[in-house]
Amino acid sequence: MLDIKLIRQNPEIVREALARRGEDHAALDEVLAADEERRRLIYEVEQLKKRRNEVSDDIAHMKKEGRDASAAILEMREVSGKIKEMDDAVRALDERLNTLLLAIPNIPHASVPFGKDESENVEVRRRGTPREFGFEPKAHWDIGVDLGILDFERAAKITGARFTVFRGAGARLVRALISFMIDMHTKEHGYTEVYPPFLVNRESMVGTGQLPKFAEDMFRCEGTDYYLIPTAEVPVTNLYRGEILDASQLPIYHVAYTACFRAEAGSAGRDTRGLVRQHEFDKVELVKFVRPETSYDELEKLVGDAEDVLQRLELPYRVVMMCTGDVGFAAAKKYDPEVWMPSYGRYVEISSCSNFEAFQARRADIKFRPAPGAKPEYVHTLNGSGLAVGRTFAAILENYQEADGSVTIPEALRPYMGDLERITKG
RNA sequence: GGAGAGAUGGCUGAGUGGUCUAAAGCGCUCGCCUCGAAAGCGAGUGGGCGGGUAGCCCCUGCCCCGUGAGUUCGAAUCUCACUCUCUCCGCCA
Numbered sequence: 001m002l003d004i005k006l007i008r009q010n011p012e013i014v015r016e017a018l019a020r021r022g023e024d025h026a027a028l029d030e031v032l033a034a035d036e037e038r039r040r041l042i043y044e045v046e047q048l049k050k051r052r053n054e055v056s057d058d059i060a061h062m063k064k065e066g067r068d069a070s071a072a073i074l075e076m077r078e079v080s081g082k083i084k085e086m087d088d089a090v091r092a093l094d095e096r097l098n099t100l101l102l103a104i105p106n107i108p109h110a111s112v113p114f115g116k117d118e119s120e121n122v123e124v125r126r127r128g129t130p131r132e133f134g135f136e137p138k139a140h141w142d143i144g145v146d147l148g149i150l151d152f153e154r155a156a157k158i159t160g161a162r163f164t165v166f167r168g169a170g171a172r173l174v175r176a177l178i179s180f181m182i183d184m185h186t187k188e189h190g191y192t193e194v195y196p197p198f199l200v201n202r203e204s205m206v207g208t209g210q211l212p213k214f215a216e217d218m219f220r221c222e223g224t225d226y227y228l229i230p231t232a233e234v235p236v237t238n239l240y241r242g243e244i245l246d247a248s249q250l251p252i253y254h255v256a257y258t259a260c261f262r263a264e265a266g267s268a269g270r271d272t273r274g275l276v277r278q279h280e281f282d283k284v285e286l287v288k289f290v291r292p293e294t295s296y297d298e299l300e301k302l303v304g305d306a307e308d309v310l311q312r313l314e315l316p317y318r319v320v321m322m323c324t325g326d327v328g329f330a331a332a333k334k335y336d337p338e339v340w341m342p343s344y345g346r347y348v349e350i351s352s353c354s355n356f357e358a359f360q361a362r363r364a365d366i367k368f369r370p371a372p373g374a375k376p377e378y379v380h381t382l383n384g385s386g387l388a389v390g391r392t393f394a395a396i397l398e399n400y401q402e403a404d405g406s407v408t409i410p411e412a413l414r415p416y417m418g419d420l421e422r423i424t425k426g
Numbered sequence: 427g428g429a430g431a432g433a434u435g436g437c438u439g440a441g442u443g444g445u446c447u448a449a450a451g452c453g454c455u456c457g458c459c460u461c462g463a464a465a466g467c468g469a470g471u472g473g474g475c476g477g478g479u480a481g482c483c484c485c486u487g488c489c490c491c492g493u494g495a496g497u498u499c500g501a502a503u504c505u506c507a508c509u510c511u512c513u514c515c516g517c518c519a
Contacts, residue, residue, distance in 0.1 A: 009481085042476050046488045053446095053488090056500045060444035069499080076499035244473085372455065373471080375482090 001101045001363050007031055017107035020324040022116055031100045038093040045086040052079050102206070103213055106359040108324045109296070109333040115323025121336075122323065127307070128316030130340045131399060138405075139343035140397040141274035144170060146405050147425055150275075161272075162264065162279040164390070169423045173396070173409075174282060176416035177389050178257050181284040181309055185386055189305045191255035191286060196235035198258055199226040204238040207364030209330040216265045219279075228261035232285035233383045237360055240289065244376045245368040251298065252289040255386065257282065275390040276348065282389035288382040289366065292358065295380035296333070299355040303335045306351040306386045312412045315395050316340035318347050332357045337387075339395040350391045353384030 007014050011028060018025040055072050062069040113122050144150030149170025155163040166174050185191040202225050205211040210218060210230060219228040229235055236256050245252070260283050271277035286305060290298045303319060310317045322334040331354035338347035358378035361367070367376035400408045406424040409417050 005481095039476065042488080046476065049488055052499080056444070057446070059499055060446090063444080073499040080499070376473080 001359065002104055002107065003358075003362065004031075004035060004097075004101065008035055014104075014107065018105070020108060020114055021105060021327070022325045023105060027100050027104060031097065031104070034093055034097045034100065038090060038097060041086060041090050041093065045083055045090060048079055048083050048086070052076060052083065055079075099212070102363070105329045106327075106332050106356065108327050109355070109357075111296075112327055112333050113321065113323045116325040118322075118326045120323045121326055122321045124319050124321050124335070126316075126318040127311065128314065128340070130316045130342065133342065133401075135403045137342040137398060137401060139274060140394040143397045143401050143405065143407060147407065147423055149173070149423065160279075162277065164275060164278060166393075169417070169420065170393075172417060172420075173393060173413075173423075174389060176413055177392055178282060178284060180413055180416050181386055181389075182255055182257055184309060184312065185255040185284070185286060185305060189253070189308070191253040191305075194236060194239070194254050194256045196232065196239070196256060196258065198229050198235075198261075200229055200235050200238065201225050202227070204234055204241070207238050207241050208234045208360055209363060210234060213329065217263050219261045219263055229258060230262050231260050231383075231385075232256040232258040232283065233287060236285065236287040237366075237381055237383065238364060240366045241364040243366060245289070245366070245379065247291070247368055247370055250289060250291050250368055250379065251294065254287045255284060256287070257284050259283075275394040278390060281391075284386050284389065286353075286384050286386045289368075289379045290382065291368070291370075292377065292380045295355050295357060295382060298380075299333060299335070299353065299382055302382055302384045303337065303353045306337050306353055306384050309387050309392075310337060310339060310350070313392070313396065313410045314412075315392075315399055315410075317350070320347075328352075328354060330354070330356050330359050332359065335384075339391065340399065341395060342398045348391065348395075350395065351385035351387045353382070355380065355382045 002014065007028065011032060015025045015028055018028070055076050059069045059072050059076070062072070113120070115121065138146075141150065141152065145152070147170070149167050151165040151167055152163075155165045158165075182193055186193050199221065202211060205218070205227050210227075218230060220226070221228070235258070236254050239254075240252075259280055261280050262278075264277060264279060267277060275281070286302060288298055288302060307317070307319065317337055317339045320336045320338060322328065322331075322336065327334050334352060334354040336349050337351040337353070339350040340346075341348045357380050360381045361378040366379050366381070368379050369376050396410060396413075397407050400410065402408065402422075404424075406422050408422050409420055414421060
């Protein structure tokens with residue numbers, strides 16, 4: 001969420017930022033009105049509380065000296081009732097203000113290009129060259145099914161649409177990709193591995209911005225307050241929820257493998273075949289907690305870490321910077337690395353790297369102390385996929401397919417595949 | 427699932443209705459001492475929300491003893507519910 005003080009003092013900055021996103025900014029006036037009313041009430045009730053504290057002390061003294069305090073007690077009985085009423089009113093206003101603030105998106109960074117939607121995103125670089133096939137390249141779902149390493153039909157039987165069974169070398173390839181990515185990020189990029197729960201409570205979902213606004217995208221365990229995580233970003237960012245970190249701990253880099261669960265409400269009919277859009281998929285996620293002044297450098301490094309995986313797997317890709325209309329609710333700036341997918345004839349998102357600045361930290365209350373004795377400040381949080389495993393699997397099948405239907409294993413992955421060089425039928 | 431114990435500041439830990447602003451110790455910061463350090467001595471040492479002035483200081487008020495309700499003129503302290511932790515039993519990968 002945004003800083004209420006920023007909204008209070010510079011409403012026009014916020015208004016303009018929301019307009020650049022193409023967002024309605026009517027809520028702002030409501031925020032300002034609620035904020036003013038809240039502060040007025042707080043002032044009044046605090047005056048009453050001050051009075052109550054003083055008189056309560058007097059009563060204590062009177063009783064001690066054996067004097068009659070019944071008049072004061074009678075007066076305070078009335079004051080206390082009034083305080084209770086006003087406290088309730090303040091609480092109601094707090095709740096309303098909070099609800100409003102949670103629904104306002106982040107302010108895009110000045111370097112983010114203006115644009116109304118994804119068509120105006122900007123390609124910032126391209127690496128690798130899509131391969132010239134001497135034959136008609138097949139889609140990964142055909143390759144995988146033919147090789148017997150993907151089984152969508154049985155997945156539909158045991159669970160439903162948008163689930164996958166990986167089998168044999170396919171199952172191993174999933175495991176290999178996860179290990180390969182995590183090893184790279186821990187050994188070469190300085191990330192500490194964590195393995196968090198895949199179910200989190202409501203506060204965690206609010207902390208990273210999935211709730212309350214995007215509830216219909218989540219799976220919730222019936223009869224509980226637990227949600228299946230849509231990304232490791234949720235448990236990992238919430239690791240430090242409500243904490244004040246020591247400056248010497250920063251920056252914190254975490255890498256986490258988790259399964260991810262998404263209801264995909266509203267995307268019926270989109271990407272119905274293959275691994276691109278599943279209800280459950282694997283992802284290796286990178287999460288950073290950094291000092292504010294470093295967060296944009298850290299974002300560039302984060303994108304580089306994700307790209308490194310693509311380079312090592314020798315997959316052609318490009319990096320796109322999202323415009324103001326497509327930057328995402330919580331992000332101030334976002335890059336999407338996209339991998340070349342031959343059967344699509346275009347680049348497909350395989351990672352998403354964002355700087356949230358203090359937007360998540362404010363919701364999740366994650367601070368650090370810049371210097372001993374100094375006031376705590378909010379950290380900046382960042383995260384990015386490094387990478388989405390299912391889509392990487394698909395990209396390998398498509399880019400490394402051979403005319404005979406087999407798939408070559410990228411060299412970097414072979415140590416994780418028992419030195420297997422090629423997946424063949426049977 | 428059953429039984430019991432517990433939750434207080436960075437940590438340990440006292441505090442069972444008003445003697446305020448939560449004792450004490452440890453840790454940390456600063457100062458004195460010292461060639462320097464240790465010891466010793468002294469001082470300081472949380473978070474949040476308002477108001478005044480001011481964009482950082484400062485003055486002032488309110489709130490925070492796991493969370494939320496309640497009793498009371500007044501709650502860390504009494505009552506209820508919930509959450510979490512620990513011990514034992516049962517079940518279990």
